[in-house]
Amino acid sequence: MSKNAIVSFKGNKDINAEIALTGSKSESNRALIISALSGGLISVGNLSDAVDTVTLNNILKAIREENDPDTFFSVDVGHAGTAMRFLTAYLTITKGMFHLTGSGRMKERPIKLLVEALRELGAEIRYAGQEGFPPIDISKHFAQSSRKVKIAGNISSQYLSALLMVAPSLPLGLSLEIEGELTSRPYLEMTLSMLEEAGISYKWEGQTIHIDHQPFESCNLIVEPDWSAASYWYSIVALADHGSISLPHLKERSLQGDSRIRDIMVPFGVRTSQTANGIALKSGTSVAIHEVLNLKDCPDLAQTIIVCAAAKGLNLSFTGLETLKIKETNRVLALQQELAKIGVVLTEDNEVYTLNCKQLSFPEKVTFATYDDHRMAMAFAPLSLFIKEVEMEDYQVVEKSYPDFWKDLEKAGFTVKEI
Numbered sequence: 001m002s003k004n005a006i007v008s009f010k011g012n013k014d015i016n017a018e019i020a021l022t023g024s025k026s027e028s029n030r031a032l033i034i035s036a037l038s039g040g041l042i043s044v045g046n047l048s049d050a051v052d053t054v055t056l057n058n059i060l061k062a063i064r065e066e067n068d069p070d071t072f073f074s075v076d077v078g079h080a081g082t083a084m085r086f087l088t089a090y091l092t093i094t095k096g097m098f099h100l101t102g103s104g105r106m107k108e109r110p111i112k113l114l115v116e117a118l119r120e121l122g123a124e125i126r127y128a129g130q131e132g133f134p135p136i137d138i139s140k141h142f143a144q145s146s147r148k149v150k151i152a153g154n155i156s157s158q159y160l161s162a163l164l165m166v167a168p169s170l171p172l173g174l175s176l177e178i179e180g181e182l183t184s185r186p187y188l189e190m191t192l193s194m195l196e197e198a199g200i201s202y203k204w205e206g207q208t209i210h211i212d213h214q215p216f217e218s219c220n221l222i223v224e225p226d227w228s229a230a231s232y233w234y235s236i237v238a239l240a241d242h243g244s245i246s247l248p249h250l251k252e253r254s255l256q257g258d259s260r261i262r263d264i265m266v267p268f269g270v271r272t273s274q275t276a277n278g279i280a281l282k283s284g285t286s287v288a289i290h291e292v293l294n295l296k297d298c299p300d301l302a303q304t305i306i307v308c309a310a311a312k313g314l315n316l317s318f319t320g321l322e323t324l325k326i327k328e329t330n331r332v333l334a335l336q337q338e339l340a341k342i343g344v345v346l347t348e349d350n351e352v353y354t355l356n357c358k359q360l361s362f363p364e365k366v367t368f369a370t371y372d373d374h375r376m377a378m379a380f381a382p383l384s385l386f387i388k389e390v391e392m393e394d395y396q397v398v399e400k401s402y403p404d405f406w407k408d409l410e411k412a413g414f415t416v417k418e419i
């Protein structure tokens with residue numbers, strides 16, 4: 001049974017705290033797959049506490065412990081998109097027969113392009129439900145028939161990352177041609193950097209990435225703290241009267257594209273400095289933003305930035321939000337519905353999304369729905385700096401990527417009471 005919580009902030013809006021963020025969910029899930037592919041040669045440090053990572057880790061362990069290739073294995077990833085996509089490719093080349101499924105929402109998140117690419121390489125995969133969507137059945141037979149595969153880049157970079165991680169283990173290697181524009185590019189670059197750290201060489205020529213069949217090298221993949229989680233602290237500092245937050249171990253130069261939050265938040269009045277121990281955020285002066293913000297490279301920051309801009313009454317425009325519709329929920333619709341509760345309208349016109357904050361107002365109490373989406377809860381929580389009582393529905397939803405989010409808010413002076 002899901003539970004709600006009342007989130008509030010009393011006193012002056014002066015915030016001062018040190019917050020130790022959990023490891024990046026994206027880096028962790030790649031590290032787990034790469035380690036599994038290396039046959040244990042590669043170890044992983046500072047793994048994320050995210051439920052998505054715990055789920056993937058448990059699945060990989062259970063598969064490793066089962067050594068009868070004729071056992072039919074049923075695997076449930078819950079809400080974890082990367083786990084679904086990465087496992088689809090990983091299980092294709094793993095001995096055994098697998099039924100791969102997930103939550104109700106996962107069955108609405110497309111997987112067709114990845115399945116088609118794997119079939120082209122020689123995989124036998126069947127849809128066990130609706131064509132193009134999980135659940136899928138993966139047979140034990142895989143004989144690579146081709147090295148080349150083409151895939152559209154505009155739906156999800158996770159398909160490409162999934163293919164690239166298994167590439168060194170494919171007998172013929174892989175030449176992956178990206179068709180059209182590429183969404184979430186930093187995530188693809190993260191995959192290649194982590195493969196490189198694991199001893200894998202690649203060539204990126206024009207639209208094609210080539211990886212030959214090659215062995216992994218022994219190493220320890222250390223996961224950095226999660227920059228997407230850091231984004232909620234940027235929002236809090238941007239909305240507080242005075243904010244000073246230190247985030248240990250976070251590095252400005254990061255594999256994570258969401259580290260762009262640092263530059264995006266400068267005009268929102270948040271200054272970042274590198275310290276001996278990590279980074280420090282401080283509130284400063286805001287400046288007007290005239291350009292349209294393109295979030296194609298960092299879709300997971302969209303909710304943080306849009307809600308923060310709305311609360312500041314900024315009529316900003318955004319592009320690059322198309323993939324938000326196929327994430328944990330239709331995030332565009334969810335934002336529209338919840339922003340309406342503070343009088344803000346988010347319109348969509350030909351892939352340009354614009355905030356209209358003319359009627360912005362903060363009622364004494366607002367109940368926000370979270371749509372099974374951790375980022376809805378975390379993006380709207382900072383509004384408790386303006387709204388006396390924020391009731392957050394199904395507040396534990398944050399555990400997907402940042403289980404300690406509410407505890408950390410309490411450290412910074414917020415009150416979080418389960419009801």
Ligand SMILES: O=C(O)C1=C[C@@H](OP(=O)(O)O)[C@@H](O)[C@H](O)C1
Nearest residue numbers: 026082156157158184187299323
């Ligand atoms: O590869 C990854 O770790 C991720 C890629 C992105 O997805 P898309 O490539 O589907 O945009 C991002 O939204 C997701 O949270 C994590």
Ligand SMILES: C=C(OP(=O)(O)O)C(=O)O
Nearest residue numbers: 079080081082300327328
């Ligand atoms: C989209 C996300 O995750 P996934 O696609 O891995 O479910 C997210 O964490 O915002």
